[in-house]
Amino acid sequence: MEHAESLEGFCKKLPKIELHAHLNGSIRMSTIQELWDRKADRSGDLPFLEAQKTKDFQSAFSMFSVIYQLVQGLDVIDRITREVIEDFAKENVIYVELRTTLKAYDDKTKLDYLDVVLKAMRETAALHNIEVNLLVSINRAESLENAMEAVELAVQRKDQGVVGIDLCGNPVCGKFSELRPALEKARREGFKLTLHAAEIVNYGETQEILDFSPERLGHAVFMTDDLKSQLFSKKIPVEICITSNIKSQSCDGPLGHHFGEFYRKSHPIILCTDDMGVFCTSVSQEFSIVGDTFQLGREELYDLSLSSIDCSFASEASKETFRRRMRESRTSLGLENK
Numbered sequence: 001m002e003h004a005e006s007l008e009g010f011c012k013k014l015p016k017i018e019l020h021a022h023l024n025g026s027i028r029m030s031t032i033q034e035l036w037d038r039k040a041d042r043s044g045d046l047p048f049l050e051a052q053k054t055k056d057f058q059s060a061f062s063m064f065s066v067i068y069q070l071v072q073g074l075d076v077i078d079r080i081t082r083e084v085i086e087d088f089a090k091e092n093v094i095y096v097e098l099r100t101t102l103k104a105y106d107d108k109t110k111l112d113y114l115d116v117v118l119k120a121m122r123e124t125a126a127l128h129n130i131e132v133n134l135l136v137s138i139n140r141a142e143s144l145e146n147a148m149e150a151v152e153l154a155v156q157r158k159d160q161g162v163v164g165i166d167l168c169g170n171p172v173c174g175k176f177s178e179l180r181p182a183l184e185k186a187r188r189e190g191f192k193l194t195l196h197a198a199e200i201v202n203y204g205e206t207q208e209i210l211d212f213s214p215e216r217l218g219h220a221v222f223m224t225d226d227l228k229s230q231l232f233s234k235k236i237p238v239e240i241c242i243t244s245n246i247k248s249q250s251c252d253g254p255l256g257h258h259f260g261e262f263y264r265k266s267h268p269i270i271l272c273t274d275d276m277g278v279f280c281t282s283v284s285q286e287f288s289i290v291g292d293t294f295q296l297g298r299e300e301l302y303d304l305s306l307s308s309i310d311c312s313f314a315s316e317a318s319k320e321t322f323r324r325r326m327r328e329s330r331t332s333l334g335l336e337n338k
């Protein structure tokens with residue numbers, strides 16, 4: 001069938017949801033550049049640009065150290081939270097689950113950080129017809145004590161948009177097993193859990209994570225056939241971050257990405273950006289990539305977006321609203337009304 005609109009145009013217009021976006025990794029490139037230009041003791045080009053060119057998994061993490069040198073203070077956190085949500089809204093993302101690790105700056109506490117993010121989320125969401133919830137991230141390099149503290153702070157703001165807990169960070173650092181008590185506490189407190197898994201080869205830990213049965217997994221790149229068959233039978237939804245995996249050299253290119261296999265198995269998957277700023281992508285672009293690479297038609301892309309809603313940690317009422325917004329978009333997307 002001939003389409004008047006390009007695949008890119010369709011993917012941009014398609015209402016979408018984003019479930020795997022790290023706040024500091026989603027920072028606008030122009031904001032990073034501006035913060036760098038403002039810095040008194042800078043020398044030469046923004047190191048971020050150099051880091052972006054290097055091509056291995058660890059260099060992706062070196063970009064976060066550059067970001068953290070520049071993003072200091074709650075005024076900057078407030079700004080980037082608003083900008084990130086605006087950027088998602090601009091490309092027709094109707095629901096976002098942002099995630100971030102809580103930080104203390106100078107005399108400001110981690111709870112202050114959380115409050116600034118939640119307020120910026122609320123205010124920006126109301127302006128842009130987008131719903132936003134937050135996942136508090138635990139960095140796997142942190143101590144168990146810090147992880148416990150993050151869960152306690154999340155509990156204090158549970159009624160204000162914190163819906164879940166994420167385990168993230170450089171996968172060569174720390175261990176899931178050591179932080180597990182904090183995740184168990186989060187579960188007892190009623191939080192949904194999403195854990196980064198199998199971003200590098202670590203089959204033993206991936207097995208432990210599967211046995212723990214979180215509500216979702218992030219990435220799930222390096223899996224043996226046995227681990228995959230357990231994942232498929234448990235039907236744990238996977239947040240798929242194709243551009244992130246390619247740019248951090250976890251896979252050769254889109255065609256070899258495990259999206260293809262998971263999609264053919266009808267495993268629940270959600271297309272996500274991971275770090276829009278660091279990896280220069282957007283949710284629309286992730287949809288275009290799978291449309292192009294795996295020859296998905298427009299109805300299939302629509303269904304992929306629609307089915308992602310089931311995997312979100314939003315309330316049932318909100319999920320119904322997202323589904324309705326999707327149904328209402330069908331005519332303007334050039335799809336027949338079913």
Ligand code: 6MZ
Pocket residue numbers: 022023024025060064099100101137139168169170171196199244248274275
């Ligand atoms: C694992 C990642 C990540 O929390 O400061 N992060 N963790 N794998 C990834 N794949 C590339 N991308 C980002 O956002 C930045 C933090 O998110 C985690 C890292 O811990 C990074 O420091 P926040 O808002």
